[in-house]
Amino acid sequence: MVRRLRALGFTVTAGSADTDGLRQMAPQVVLQPRGGARDHGRQNFDKSVRQGVPLADIRSELGEHADALTALYPDGIARLWGSLPTRQANNEKVRALRNRRVGDDVLFYAENHFFARARILHLFESSAVARSVWGADADGVTWEHIMALGEVEEFPAPVLAAPFLRRLNVPAPLRSLTLRPAEDYHRAAQLLPRHLQPASPQIPTPAPDATPQLSPADLLNRIGSLNTHRRAGSDAPSRHQPLSLLWAVARIATGKPRLAPWSSFRTEVGALLAEFGLPGSQVTPEYPFWHLQSSRLWEIHGIPDGAGPMPRTGVLNTAQPVAGLTLACAELLQDPLTRLQAVVTLCSTYLDDVDQRELLGRVGLAGYTTADGLPDEDLDSDDGEGTDQEQAAGPVPRRPSNSSRPVRNPAIVNQVKDLYGNACQVCMTRLQYKRRPYSEAAHIRGLGSPHDGPDELANLLCLCPNHHVLFDGLEIFIDVDGYVQQTHGGDSLGPLRRNVGHRINDEHLRYHRTLCELNRLTGK
Numbered sequence: 185m186v187r188r189l190r191a192l193g194f195t196v197t198a199g200s201a202d203t204d205g206l207r208q209m210a211p212q213v214v215l216q217p218r219g220g221a222r223d224h225g226r227q228n229f230d231k232s233v234r235q236g237v238p239l240a241d242i243r244s245e246l247g248e249h250a251d252a253l254t255a256l257y258p259d260g261i262a263r264l265w266g267s268l269p270t271r272q273a274n275n276e277k278v279r280a281l282r283n284r285r286v287g288d289d290v291l292f293y294a295e296n297h298f299f300a301r302a303r304i305l306h307l308f309e310s311s312a313v314a315r316s317v318w319g320a321d322a323d324g325v326t327w328e329h330i331m332a333l334g335e336v337e338e339f340p341a342p343v344l345a346a347p348f349l350r351r352l353n354v355p356a357p358l359r360s361l362t363l364r365p366a367e368d369y370h371r372a373a374q375l376l377p378r379h380l381q382p383a384s385p386q387i388p389t390p391a392p393d394a395t396p397q398l399s400p401a402d403l404l405n406r407i408g409s410l411n412t413h414r415r416a417g418s419d420a421p422s423r424h425q426p427l428s429l430l431w432a433v434a435r436i437a438t439g440k441p442r443l444a445p446w447s448s449f450r451t452e453v454g455a456l457l458a459e460f461g462l463p464g465s466q467v468t469p470e471y472p473f474w475h476l477q478s479s480r481l482w483e484i485h486g487i488p489d490g491a492g493p494m495p496r497t498g499v500l501n502t503a504q505p506v507a508g509l510t511l512a513c514a515e516l517l518q519d520p521l522t523r524l525q526a527v528v529t530l531c532s533t534y535l536d537d538v539d540q541r542e543l544l545g546r547v548g549l550a551g552y553t554t555a556d557g558l559p560d561e562d563l564d565s566d567d568g569e570g571t572d573q574e575q576a577a578g579p580v581p582r583r584p585s586n587s588s589r590p591v592r593n594p595a596i597v598n599q600v601k602d603l604y605g606n607a608c609q610v611c612m613t614r615l616q617y618k619r620r621p622y623s624e625a626a627h628i629r630g631l632g633s634p635h636d637g638p639d640e641l642a643n644l645l646c647l648c649p650n651h652h653v654l655f656d657g658l659e660i661f662i663d664v665d666g667y668v669q670q671t672h673g674g675d676s677l678g679p680l681r682r683n684v685g686h687r688i689n690d691e692h693l694r695y696h697r698t699l700c701e702l703n704r705l706t707g708k
């Protein structure tokens with residue numbers, strides 16, 4: 185980019201940590217509808233952006249722009265996109281045409297998705313070039329406002345546009361060329377795949393992946409093979425990176441943006457390192473902030489040019505870069521099971537001697553210590569689910585004191601109880617209470633955060649109160665063979681009773697099992 189701007193005769197000051205300088209350099213975002221069948225949008229994108237336009241073919245039309253484009257495209261293939269002129273004086277499109285700049289990013293939009301991103305290298309107006317590349321309509325009107333594009337990246341999968349547009353206060357669907365300022369773009373950019381070109385040449389290029397698509401297994405492998413430093417004379421791996429990753433996973437679990445500014449990282453992870461780091465190790469959050477990049481799970485944006493192999497803390501404080509899990513990782517961690525497995529991997533691999541229960545609570549993952557997602561202290565006030573028939577008769581908030589708790593569907597609660605005739609699926613006990621049969625419906629994967637289990641029959645068991653408490657408390661689980669096992673050892677309680685009319689989702693049982701594994705780790 186800088187080289188190309190210089191080629192065009194711009195003065196570019198690189199390496200300035202001055203925030204005004206950074207703001208001037210930061211790209212705005214141009215939202216570009218590709219156009220539909222009527223406008224030949226797909227064909228035009230294919231022809232003039234994806235394949236590109238040989239400069240030799242338009243040499244005579246280029247005129248005064250020939251030198252600039254030849255400098256920009258040494259291989260002789262130009263990537264071009266144009267816009268029709270508009271007669272309006274001050275609409276969205278006019279403002280975008282007037283205020284877009286060289287260096288801005290263009291997002292191509294079609295059918296409610298963004299599918300590609302490119303940099304503006306040059307802007308010019310030429311109806312001759314436009315007519316030659318894209319033709320003209322019956323009135324001779326053509327896409328004469330032309331962008332010359334570089335660094336064209338087509339996204340591996342189209343990105344749903346609505347959340348991004350909402351963040352930019354742009355109505356969806358996108359109807360016209362629209363420009364938004366750099367601050368807005370920066371705030372919303374985390375919803376897009378990261379740039380293939382690293383923001384700064386100092387970021388080490390990750391080794392190319394054998395498989396371009398990151399799988400949950402890849403993610404867990406990378407989490408389990410962090411390049412943690414070991415101090416001389418110590419077998420214990422440094423906890424800097426694992427604690428930082430746990431903090432980052434917790435951000436995903438609690439719905440926070442995956443990227444965080446250095447100032448938040450320094451404060452929050454610094455506190456974790458102080459409390460849960462190896463005894464005697466220094467509190468140096470700048471190390472994991474930077475070195476986690478080698479894990480291929482982590483990315484940093486906003487390090488000024490020339491900051492050196494690892495920027496000093498002063499540089500971080502001035503530039504306030506942002507860092508966090510890559511988009512691919514963050515997307516995989518949206519899945520509750522993958523997220524839970526990531527937490528288990530971190531705890532079991534690196535955080536053996538830590539008070540993990542305390543740690544999980546500190547990072548906002550206390551929900552992982554019980555099956556229903558509610559921290560321990562709430563259990564005392566929990567009078568059970570559907571403790572009598574009247575309660576189950578209508579939709580009742582699980583915790584009347586807090587309206588944000590999930591509301592359960594009483595119909596499926598009654599259904600699972602009927603299927604088993606109110607007999608516990610673990611011990612067959614059929615209790616009588618107030619001269620009626622009594623049982624409880626237990627969610628296998630809790631409804632609350634961070635488990636986000638569904639309120640459906642395949643996620644329910646019919647249990648007696650004892651086994652409900654033990655199941656929710658992660659003291660018992662169902663193994664792969666369908667036997668009820670005790671988390672902390674001891675004999676199996678026998679097979680889980682099943683009714684042919686009750687399809688239990690094995691994924692939910694697996695989730696609960698993984699949760700028990702975490703509980704075994706944290707409870708020792």
Ligand SMILES: [Zn+2]
Binds near residue numbers: 609648649650
């Ligand atoms: Zn029972």
